[in-house]
Amino acid sequence: MKKICAVLIFVLLSTLLVSAGQKEYGKKITLKDKTKISVILNNPDKFLNKKVLVEGTILAVCDKRGCWMEISSDKEAQKIKIKVKDGEIVFPMTGIGKKALVEGEVQKISITKDDAIKQAKHEAEERKTKFDPSSITGPVTYYQIKGLGAVITE
Amino acid sequence: MKWRRWLRAIHRDIGYILTGLTVIYSVSGIAVNHVDQWNPNYIIEKKTTILKLDNKDKSSTQSLVNAIMYKSGEDEILKNSFRPDSNSIKLFTEKHNITYNITSEELTKEEIKGRPFIKESNYLHLNTPKKIWTYVADAFAFGLIFLAVSGLFMVKGRNGMKWRGTWLTIAGILIPILFLLLYYY
Structure with missing residues (x-):
């Protein structure tokens, strides 16, 4: 029994040591070359449904389920949303401010004005920020990355 | 038995x-x-204060970063910063996520801890x-x-499935059925 306990403690400690520094989420990253987020956002249709590897600082994370995060672009005032299926990957809120390397597919999302208002209202509630529905004047199209795998570095 | x-x-x-x-x-x-x-996962503590900065501090991103770090008394190591727009800046230190609005001079320090x-x-x-x-x-x-x-x-006998156990088990099964009838059907 003592030996079993010792082995269990050793395995636990080893796991903690290995996980310090960087942590992997979802599938293993397969791409080698990174694509700059600014390049994707300048011509998103070129990358539509294609797999990309991007890197940026985590700016925000879904505080309820960790089902999305926003990462900064290489250019100021630009960011992109990484969306994952609920429960498939859970991004940690403590990852905000850390570097994330993400592999995923570029998606185009087109939504009606009503849906855009609902979505923005929901996001504002999550972030506890103010939202003015009149700021959305028509249907909205945006681009995001469907996250498949990520590595978050301390 | x-x-x-x-x-x-x-x-x-x-x-x-x-x-x-x-x-x-x-x-x-x-x-x-x-x-x-x-x-259910995190304790999020937010504190908003007013931080007055002069025009020199606001002249560039770097001077803004330096001024916010120094004048807000942030003693943690700066990890990253980001300008979401020309009117605000985000600073990420070891412990805090700092957001500063240049016009309103509102500084929000957020600390996220796992429960x-x-x-x-x-x-x-x-x-x-x-x-x-x-x-x-x-x-x-x-x-x-x-x-x-x-x-x-x-348990055997009347306290088991011969009496008490059966009725209490039925009562337990009826609880979810009742709520399904109330909310689901």
Whole structure:
């Protein structure tokens, strides 16, 4: 029994040591070359449904389920949303401010004005920020990355 | 009867094994049940103050970063910064996420801490690790089914399934049925 306990403690400690520094989420990253987020956002249709590897600082994370995060672009005032299926990957809120390397597919999302208002209202509630529905004047199209795998570095 | 003695022994030992997991799943169950009222994983502390900066401080991103770090008394190491727009800046230090609005001069310091034990419980309960844990969780579920069914036959006579046990079991089954009738159908 003592030996079993010792082995269990050793395995636990080893796991903690290995996980310090960087942590992997979802599938293993397969791409080698990174694509700059600014390049994707300048011509998103070129990358539509294609797999990309991007890197940026985590700016925000879904505080309820960790089902999305926003990462900064290489250019100021630009960011992109990484969306994952609920429960498939859970991004940690403590990852905000850390570097994330993400592999995923570029998606185009087109939504009606009503849906855009609902979505923005929901996001504002999550972030506890103010939202003015009149700021959305028509249907909205945006681009995001469907996250498949990520590595978050301390 | 001999089989009842065996059943009790197995029920007891499986009960011991599943105690830790039952506590973890129950605590997490309560925590995520109230996801609309609180954040089950994190404690988020936000503090907003006014930080006056002069025009020289606001002249470039770097001077803004330096001024905010120095004048707000932030003593943690700066990890990253980002300008979401020309009117604001975000600074990320070891401990804080700082947002500064240049026009309103509002500075918000946010600290995010994991809820001890509950965050880990949710991690396991919601099967975030997946892999082998999925099968551990399945085994736990089967263990609970075994405990529930074997529990029915632990006691003989009127306190068992001959009277009390049957009525209380029926009452227990009626609870979810009642709520399904109320909310689902």
